[in-house]
Every structure is written in structure tokens, then in C-alpha cells.
Amino acid sequence: MAVGLGQEGENALVFLGTGSLSYGEVLEALSLAALTGAQVCFVVSWYQGEGPFAAQLPVEPAALAQSLGLASVVVDGRDAVAVKNAVTGSLPRLVQANLRGRARSEEHPSELQSPCN
Numbered sequence: 001m002a003v004g005l006g007q008e009g010e011n012a013l014v015f016l017g018t019g020s021l022s023y024g025e026v027l028e029a030l031s032l033a034a035l036t037g038a039q040v041c042f043v044v045s046w047y048q049g050e051g052p053f054a055a056q057l058p059v060e061p062a063a064l065a066q067s068l069g070l071a072s073v074v075v076d077g078r079d080a081v082a083v084k085n086a087v088t089g090s091l092p093r094l095v096q097a098n099l100r101g102r103a104r105s106e107e108h109p110s111e112l113q114s115p116c117n
Contacts (some may be wrong), residue, residue: 011041012039018045033092
């Protein structure tokens with residue numbers, strides 16, 4: 001996870017994968033952002049309850065963020081304009097970027113190779 005420190009008036013943008021929401025440190029960061037009003041936007045790639053981490057997090061990230069007192073918005077993660085607009089809102093907030101298809105960890109290794117090889 002990325003952390004922005006020490007620059008007054010600067011914002012931080014944090015990108016998280018679906019699996020990271022099962023770690024206590026991430027939940028603590030979300031909670032602290034809500035409590036302190038930190039100028040941070042968390043963007044979560046969410047495979048809509050599919051993938052290897054689905055059983056570990058039975059609630060969507062936006063609902064989790066709201067339960068911690070953090071503003072949240074849900075967008076189509078494949079729509080770059082929607083994601084850009086979502087991250088430019090008031091802070092702190094969480095953007096749930098919904099994705100379709102298989103999570104990267106479920107793809108066949110040959111599908112992960114660069115086409116330049």
C-alpha cells in the first residue's frame with residue numbers, strides 16, 4: 001500500500017486488489033482515513049465476489065467502507081472516464097472499480113506472458 005506523508009495539502013491515491021481487503025492493516029487504514037479526514041482515495045479492483053478471495057470478504061468494498069464511515073462510490077472499472085471522475089470527488093473516499101472476468105491470479109500463466117516475448 002502507498003502512503004503519502006508530510007506534504008500539507010497533497011492527496012494520496014492508493015490502489016488495492018481484491019485480496020488486500022482481507023488484511024487488518026488495510027481495514028485499519030480505511031478506518032483511520034475516515035476518522036482523521038485524511039486526503040486519500042482508495043481504489044479497489046473488485047471482481048464482483050469472484051476469485052480466490054471471495055470467501056474471505058463476503059461484503060463489497062463500498063459497503064465495507066461505508067460501515068467504517070468512509071464515503072464510497074461504485075464504478076465500472078473498465079471505464080477510465082468513470083474511474084477518473086470517481087477519484088476526483090471529496091476525500092477521503094473509496095472507489096470500488098467493478099471488473100468482470102477472471103482475476104489475474106486465476107489466469108493461465110501463458111496468458112500472463114508479454115506479447116513481445
